[in-house]
Amino acid sequence: MHGARPLPFAAVAMLIAAGTNAQTLDPSADWRTLSTRHFEVHFTPALELVARRGAAQAESAYAQLAGLLHPPRGRIDLVFADDVDFSNGFATPVPTNRVIVYTTPPVSTRSLRFYDDWLREVITHELVHTFHMDRARGVWRLGQYVFGRSPWLMPNLYSPAWVSEGLAVYLESRLSTAGRARASHQRMLARAAALSGDFPRLNALSLATSRYPGGDMAYGYGGMFLAELARAHGDSAIRDFVERSSGALIPYRLNHLARQAFGVSFSDAWAEWRDSIRASVDPLGDEPLPAWRRLTSDGFLVAYPRWVDAASLLAVQATGREVPGLVRIDAAGGVQRVARRNNVDANVAVPGGGVLFAQLEFVDAHHIRSDLYLERNGDVRRLTTGARLSEPDVRDDGRIVAVQGVPGTTRLVLLSPEGADLTPVTAASLDTQWAAPRWSPDGGRIAAVRWTRGAYADIVVLDTAGRLLVRLTSDRAVDGAPAWHPSGDAVLFASDREGSPALYAAEVLGRDGMPPAVHRVSAPALGLDHPAPSPSGAALAATSYREGGWYLGVGDLRLGALAVARMPDEASPPDPVPESVRAPSRGYAPWRTLRPTAWLPLIGESASGRASYGGAVNGGDVIGRHAYTAQALLDPRDHEHEWSATYRYRGLGQPVISLAGSQEWGRGVIVDSTRAAIGTLHRRARFASLAAALERPRMRTHAFVTMGGEIEWRDYATAPTPLLGQLDPFYASQPEFRSFVLSTGFNNARRPPLSISPENGISLAARGQLDWRRGVSGLESRSLTAVASAYRSLPFGGFAHHVLAARLAGAASNGRNAALFEVGGTSGSAITLLPGIGFGERRSLGVRGFPPGSRIGTHALVGSVEYRAPLALLHRGVWWLPAFLDRASLSFYGDAGSAGFDRLIPELDGPDLIASVGAEVATNIALQYDVPYLLRLGIGVPVRGRVRSGADAAQAYVRIGASF
Numbered sequence: 001m002h003g004a005r006p007l008p009f010a011a012v013a014m015l016i017a018a019g020t021n022a023q024t025l026d027p028s029a030d031w032r033t034l035s036t037r038h039f040e041v042h043f044t045p046a047l048e049l050v051a052r053r054g055a056a057q058a059e060s061a062y063a064q065l066a067g068l069l070h071p072p073r074g075r076i077d078l079v080f081a082d083d084v085d086f087s088n089g090f091a092t093p094v095p096t097n098r099v100i101v102y103t104t105p106p107v108s109t110r111s112l113r114f115y116d117d118w119l120r121e122v123i124t125h126e127l128v129h130t131f132h133m134d135r136a137r138g139v140w141r142l143g144q145y146v147f148g149r150s151p152w153l154m155p156n157l158y159s160p161a162w163v164s165e166g167l168a169v170y171l172e173s174r175l176s177t178a179g180r181a182r183a184s185h186q187r188m189l190a191r192a193a194a195l196s197g198d199f200p201r202l203n204a205l206s207l208a209t210s211r212y213p214g215g216d217m218a219y220g221y222g223g224m225f226l227a228e229l230a231r232a233h234g235d236s237a238i239r240d241f242v243e244r245s246s247g248a249l250i251p252y253r254l255n256h257l258a259r260q261a262f263g264v265s266f267s268d269a270w271a272e273w274r275d276s277i278r279a280s281v282d283p284l285g286d287e288p289l290p291a292w293r294r295l296t297s298d299g300f301l302v303a304y305p306r307w308v309d310a311a312s313l314l315a316v317q318a319t320g321r322e323v324p325g326l327v328r329i330d331a332a333g334g335v336q337r338v339a340r341r342n343n344v345d346a347n348v349a350v351p352g353g354g355v356l357f358a359q360l361e362f363v364d365a366h367h368i369r370s371d372l373y374l375e376r377n378g379d380v381r382r383l384t385t386g387a388r389l390s391e392p393d394v395r396d397d398g399r400i401v402a403v404q405g406v407p408g409t410t411r412l413v414l415l416s417p418e419g420a421d422l423t424p425v426t427a428a429s430l431d432t433q434w435a436a437p438r439w440s441p442d443g444g445r446i447a448a449v450r451w452t453r454g455a456y457a458d459i460v461v462l463d464t465a466g467r468l469l470v471r472l473t474s475d476r477a478v479d480g481a482p483a484w485h486p487s488g489d490a491v492l493f494a495s496d497r498e499g500s501p502a503l504y505a506a507e508v509l510g511r512d513g514m515p516p517a518v519h520r521v522s523a524p525a526l527g528l529d530h531p532a533p534s535p536s537g538a539a540l541a542a543t544s545y546r547e548g549g550w551y552l553g554v555g556d557l558r559l560g561a562l563a564v565a566r567m568p569d570e571a572s573p574p575d576p577v578p579e580s581v582r583a584p585s586r587g588y589a590p591w592r593t594l595r596p597t598a599w600l601p602l603i604g605e606s607a608s609g610r611a612s613y614g615g616a617v618n619g620g621d622v623i624g625r626h627a628y629t630a631q632a633l634l635d636p637r638d639h640e641h642e643w644s645a646t647y648r649y650r651g652l653g654q655p656v657i658s659l660a661g662s663q664e665w666g667r668g669v670i671v672d673s674t675r676a677a678i679g680t681l682h683r684r685a686r687f688a689s690l691a692a693a694l695e696r697p698r699m700r701t702h703a704f705v706t707m708g709g710e711i712e713w714r715d716y717a718t719a720p721t722p723l724l725g726q727l728d729p730f731y732a733s734q735p736e737f738r739s740f741v742l743s744t745g746f747n748n749a750r751r752p753p754l755s756i757s758p759e760n761g762i763s764l765a766a767r768g769q770l771d772w773r774r775g776v777s778g779l780e781s782r783s784l785t786a787v788a789s790a791y792r793s794l795p796f797g798g799f800a801h802h803v804l805a806a807r808l809a810g811a812a813s814n815g816r817n818a819a820l821f822e823v824g825g826t827s828g829s830a831i832t833l834l835p836g837i838g839f840g841e842r843r844s845l846g847v848r849g850f851p852p853g854s855r856i857g858t859h860a861l862v863g864s865v866e867y868r869a870p871l872a873l874l875h876r877g878v879w880w881l882p883a884f885l886d887r888a889s890l891s892f893y894g895d896a897g898s899a900g901f902d903r904l905i906p907e908l909d910g911p912d913l914i915a916s917v918g919a920e921v922a923t924n925i926a927l928q929y930d931v932p933y934l935l936r937l938g939i940g941v942p943v944r945g946r947v948r949s950g951a952d953a954a955q956a957y958v959r960i961g962a963s964f
Contacts, residue, residue, distance in 0.1 A: 825850065
């Protein structure tokens with residue numbers, strides 16, 4: 001789904017500091033740049049035609065939006081990328097206005113399929129975000145004059161997603177004759193919710209919801225709702241609302257701002273709109289097909305049904321409790337999960353046994369491609385690598401037809417049964433896109449979806465050379481999922497030509513020179529898709545939408561008695577093909593986007609305990625090749641200034657190179673033989689480090705290894721000065737320490753949408769460090785820390801799996817300067833609440849119920865076992881607060897740990913052992929409306945080692961983030 005949510009608050013700052021973008025970009029590629037009046041347009045050579053057309057469309061969209069909203073400040077960086085085989089876009093106002101467009105068209109994505117020109121639509125959508133997020137008035141603008149373009153001072157970053165995404169969806173539709181606010185898919189969601197009596201509350205439209213269809217709710221409902229407000233009050237009211245929210249001192253007072261702009265609060269307008277939808281929706285009458293039987297009951301998503309014999313089908317299913325997988329479904333409704341899949345795409349039985357399918361996978365750290373795989377007898381063989389193939393179908397002789405992604409568009413291709421000899425069937429054009437090819441029963445024809453400019457997504461039939469034989473539909477409806485009748489005389493398909501997705505059959509050949517007749521197959525329904533006629537032609541399987549997702553059903557297919565379906569009215573001719581920008585291009589230069597555009601004031605504590613003052617800056621270029629952070633704290637009294645700086649370079653692709661440097665001060669008291677204080681020891685430490693990181697991301701696993709070195713220089717001084725000569729010579733030697741660090745990790749745990757915990761996998765991490773002191777033989781110290789976690793789902797009841805989780809963490813060090821490890825405390829995640837104000841910390845050696853440092857040693861070992869169970873699906877906002885509650889779970893745990901100085905593995909039954917039991921209630925909560933966190937409320941009860949540790953009989957706590 002394009003129009004990715006602009007990330008607020010510290011999330012933006014962290015992304016910019018890391019030099020990353022919301023999605024994958026390859027910073028090592030050969031990037032080019034061209035300039036227009038308002039944009040710096042960046043692209044790789046393969047995307048030059050797309051970028052030149054997109055640049056012209058961006059200028060046109062800018063001109064239209066400038067008549068509706070206040071224009072943004074400065075130039076906009078517009079990036080066209082082709083690194084992933086799915087559709088998306090991203091916009092951010094910090095550190096500069098930046099828009100990234102991924103150029104794969106969404107011709108097969110339900111919620112995005114209704115578009116006049118997809119490239120124009122996604123550019124318009126993201127530019128709306130830029131116009132909206134850049135706008136700042138009043139105290140916010142004053143703050144930006146002082147501190148720059150800080151994410152904390154962007155008032156519209158505080159908006160919920162249903163406002164920001166709804167505004168973009170409304171205007172993408174307002175400035176075209178298509179778009180999501182006009183699409184039947186969004187209306188289907190609202191009608192289904194109204195019929196079920198579970199229409200969502202306005203404060204439940206969070207990107208963090210696990211309710212189907214997830215974040216699409218904020219886009220669809222938000223777009224339709226703002227379109228209704230604009231219809232009732234005019235575009236000027238929309239602009240007025242944006243202007244008021246851009247200057248509101250308290251940006252969370254949405255109802256107050258709405259009353260000022262629209263004359264009605266959002267809450268009241270939403271209730272009125274909800275009631276109007278309820279009143280307009282008639283209860284469903286007949287079932288979609290005669291003798292209709294629902295075969296699945298889990299909801300969420302099921303797609304691409306294909307008959308394998310007269311009594312069973314294959315389909316891809318994602319239930320929310322499970323990650324996507326291939327299932328075999330019999331006519332009685334028995335569902336057997338056959339295999340896991342990375343995403344939802346076509347799976348088809350092949351001659352001789354086995355299943356051919358397409359799925360997404362990383363081909364390197366920056367590119368996600370869709371390729372073909374063959375699964376036979378439990379073994380999976382990858383047929384193509386980086387070929388960008390999806391929606392395959394197989395002929396009786398094994399010949400494959402599939403959709404291939406090419407820069408900015410799609411085409412149809414043929415392949416041999418082994419995935420070789422790729423031959424294009426259709427030409428690649430930005431004005432024509434292809435989807436869902438299906439072989440005819442005789443193997444001589446191909447039915448497919450062909451999109452052409454102006455929102456014409458039609459069903460056509462081609463021969464094997466790509467010549468058009470017949471155009472079965474010609475209308476501004478979303479037609480899709482063609483499937484041949486076994487006779488070869490008709491093609492069944494899904495279409496929203498009558499207002500909601502239903503099933504139709506088109507005669508392949510017209511009679512007496514007339515156009516092919518189109519018959520309606522299904523009765524009125526909320527939504528139907530993916531028709532699949534049985535081998536005999538007597539039955540028809542299809543997916544049917546109800547509140548909560550898609551289900552698979554089957555009914556009788558009776559083509560002979562069907563009436564000819566109403567054809568939708570033809571629309572006016574589409575806009576002419578847009579012009580392309582002809583400006584010369586040049587090599588990409590990162591320097592303009594690297595300069596800092598904001599600074600954050602800092603107040604710290606000096607080594608003497610007094611206040612120190614300073615600031616921090618960060619930045620990164622638009623494609624993420626360079627990133628840096630720098631901060632300094634000045635000590636005005638003792639001049640013990642502290643600073644740090646980091647730089648990261650991703651221009652090699654792999655590895656990622658990081659440089660860092662810092663200076664810090666410390667103080668200690670010097671005492672004489674009677675323990676009386678006689679002076680102060682000042683320590684200045686300077687650090688420099690260099691590291692290289694290799695990453696291996698995959699859809700199911702993630703692995704990394706980082707290696708690097710660090711040098712530490714120490715200077716000591718005393719007050720009074722002569723005391724330095726009386727101390728150990730070490731302090732006058734200006735010691736230099738050198739370190740080598742190696743860290744690695746692996747994770748393959750699953751996270752289905754409804755999960756309460758990682759499931760069915762492991763997480764491993766280890767870090768080793770060697771330290772030397774210059775001028776001293778032998779190692780100064782060595783240390784190793786390692787953490788292993790394992791998760792296993794249990795087949796018990798509830799909206800999600802129960803999970804048994806276990807964790808073991810250990811640390812050891814030795815040498816002259818051995819590190820000390822602390823056991824105890826409660827682990828969580830560190831988050832930034834306000835600039836300079838944080839909450840929480842991560843503890844590798846935590847034992848809940850005990851204070852930090854309950855045990856200290858050069859060797860430590862901690863273990864945990866936890867049982868996690870789902871409690872409730874909440875799916876609700878929290879009154880007027882900018883928060884959303886989604887899933888609640890309960891866990892029971894036991895923790896134990898020990899630390900010591902004389903054993904490699906600490907004694908687990910000796911006096912150093914501490915142990916606790918406890919329980920936690922966890923809630924998946926979205927703060928700032930849409931940013932997900934895990935909130936844990938727990939109690940830990942020490943059962944061993946309490947008295948020596950000074951622990952209470954029980955300790956209650958609140959943490960953000962998982963325990964492990």
